Amino acid sequence: MRNIKLLIEYDGTNYHGWQRQLNAITIQEIMENMLFRITSEKTPIIASGRTDSGVHALGQVANFKTTSQIDDISFKKAFNSLLPKDIVVKDAVTVDDNFHSQHYAKSKIYRYCILKRSYPSAFDYRYSWLIKQPLDIDAMKEATSFLIGTHDFSSFRSSTCEARDPVRTLIRLDIEQDRDMILFYFEADGFLKQMVRNIIGTLVYVGNGRFKPITMKTILENKNRTSAGPTAPPQGLFLIEVKY
Amino acid sequence: MRNIKLLIEYDGTNYHGWQRQLNAITIQEIMENMLFRITSEKTPIIASGRTDSGVHALGQVANFKTTSQIDDISFKKAFNSLLPKDIVVKDAVTVDDNFHSQHYAKSKIYRYCILKRSYPSAFDYRYSWLIKQPLDIDAMKEATSFLIGTHDFSSFRSSTCEARDPVRTLIRLDIEQDRDMILFYFEADGFLKQMVRNIIGTLVYVGNGRFKPITMKTILENKNRTSAGPTAPPQGLFLIEVKY
Numbered sequence: 429m430r431n432i433k434l435l436i437e438y439d440g441t442n443y444h445g446w447q448r449q450l451n452a453i454t455i456q457e458i459m460e461n462m463l464f465r466i467t468s469e470k471t472p473i474i475a476s477g478r479t480d481s482g483v484h485a486l487g488q489v490a491n492f493k494t495t496s497q498i499d500d501i502s503f504k505k506a507f508n509s510l511l512p513k514d515i516v517v518k519d520a521v522t523v524d525d526n527f528h529s530q531h532y533a534k535s536k537i538y539r540y541c542i543l544k545r546s547y548p549s550a551f552d553y554r555y556s557w558l559i560k561q562p563l564d565i566d567a568m569k570e571a572t573s574f575l576i577g578t579h580d581f582s583s584f585r586s587s588t589c590e591a592r593d594p595v596r597t598l599i600r601l602d603i604e605q606d607r608d609m610i611l612f613y614f615e616a617d618g619f620l621k622q623m624v625r626n627i628i629g630t631l632v633y634v635g636n637g638r639f640k641p642i643t644m645k646t647i648l649e650n651k652n653r654t655s656a657g658p659t660a661p662p663q664g665l666f667l668i669e670v671k672y
Numbered sequence: 673m674r675n676i677k678l679l680i681e682y683d684g685t686n687y688h689g690w691q692r693q694l695n696a697i698t699i700q701e702i703m704e705n706m707l708f709r710i711t712s713e714k715t716p717i718i719a720s721g722r723t724d725s726g727v728h729a730l731g732q733v734a735n736f737k738t739t740s741q742i743d744d745i746s747f748k749k750a751f752n753s754l755l756p757k758d759i760v761v762k763d764a765v766t767v768d769d770n771f772h773s774q775h776y777a778k779s780k781i782y783r784y785c786i787l788k789r790s791y792p793s794a795f796d797y798r799y800s801w802l803i804k805q806p807l808d809i810d811a812m813k814e815a816t817s818f819l820i821g822t823h824d825f826s827s828f829r830s831s832t833c834e835a836r837d838p839v840r841t842l843i844r845l846d847i848e849q850d851r852d853m854i855l856f857y858f859e860a861d862g863f864l865k866q867m868v869r870n871i872i873g874t875l876v877y878v879g880n881g882r883f884k885p886i887t888m889k890t891i892l893e894n895k896n897r898t899s900a901g902p903t904a905p906p907q908g909l910f911l912i913e914v915k916y
Contacts, residue, residue: 437794437795504791508792514797516791518791548752549681550681550760551681551683
């Protein structure tokens with residue numbers, strides 16, 4: 429059996445997230461169906477983690493086992509000739525038998541994009557959260573400092589999050605401005621369900637003055653989802669990279 | 673009567689270009705329908721020029737006459753609350769009675785995007801032309817030098833182009849690289865039908881070695897469309913700015 433690692437890019441707009449569901453179309457289901465057409469094997473494709481409905485990926489990693497003799501480059505080409513245009517295999521490589529895209533992941537990088545202008549964008553509405561009101565970037569940067577490090581992130585997990593342990597290590601949370609976009613880069617050893625979007629919603633409350641930066645510390649210590657701000661919409665979120 | 677100038681952005685993917693057509697949905701038709709809902713006046717909205725089916729705009733300019741007393745900012749907001757998400761009014765300003773978005777245009781800037789990589793993009797496939805083969809950027813730059821200035825551009829006009837005079841002044845044709853994208857910026861006092869896309873198709877023939885850079889000079893002098901390269905696909909083309 430070969431173990432093949434895929435690097436995948438997808439526009440999540442038209443999908444109910446990565447993970448197979450009974451009554452909704454997902455990226456995993458489409459990829460597994462295409463793999464079946466390529467190899468005639470019914471094989472699960474395991475990703476580094478789920479992405480939610482409407483969330484995008486520039487660097488999702490997944491792997492699958494196969495007895496197929498098709499070489500790596502031909503696998504990549506076969507996927508791309510069959511997949512819809514909004515899902516692309518950027519790379520396919522045969523890796524060590526033990527490699528597991530979820531268990532071996534050391535950290536993940538997510539990017540969230542806020543579009544900060546007074547009118548919508550005909551192009552970026554699928555890939556950003558439009559905010560028209562002023563945002564104090566310095567206040568938001570100050571608030572992020574309380575989140576860096578190893579913490580119980582219960583205040584920022586979805587009520588439907590199934591993770592047993594709510595402790596994660598946030599390695600990096602940088603805020604960059606690029607013209608009318610505010611880009612937030614998160615790197616952590618793992619993320620709880622909707623953790624990035626809940627932190628973004630809370631940071632926006634800091635940016636618009638509803639919360640003081642120091643309030644972020646209190647919210648984190650409360651370990652209670654109701655203390656934090658709202659959940660930011662999914663379309664601004666991209667899984668950028670999975671590190672192994 | 674007031675004369676209102678609009679700055680418009682649109683994703684052309686789902687439209688048959690700007691100009692009204694009998695049996696196809698166009699941006700002009702949608703905008704005029706929304707204007708009627710705002711003012712109850714049946715008024716033409718005149719753009720600086722047509723854009724073809726599938727071509728995008730970041731800075732299309734248009735104008736219309738109205739007896740409405742709605743202020744400029746409210747016009748902008750009313751349009752954006754009614755328009756589909758892929759058409760956005762960036763600005764609405766009352767201007768001099770004489771202003772005419774087409775006749776007063778001094779020059780236009782178009783950008784064409786080639787995505788230069790070995791696999792497709794899940795995001796940019798609507799906004800670029802994917803080219804996998806190597807392209808010699810220096811050769812393409814050399815070829816552009818023959819096009820700058822005032823010339824008869826008959827070799828690069830569509831056979832269905834209705835312009836009486838094929839002479840145009842190409843002020844600028846710059847090629848820039850931004851990661852895996854090659855961006856071509858065209859500025860001219862006006863463009864013949866499909867002129868940018870026909871020049872791009874010919875530049876790609878230079879880039880891949882099928883034509884020598886000097887061949888561009890011969891093609892221009894031939895004043896014959898059949899000498900030039902193919903028409904590049906529409907989705908890489910953006911109308912960036914109209915200067916007055």
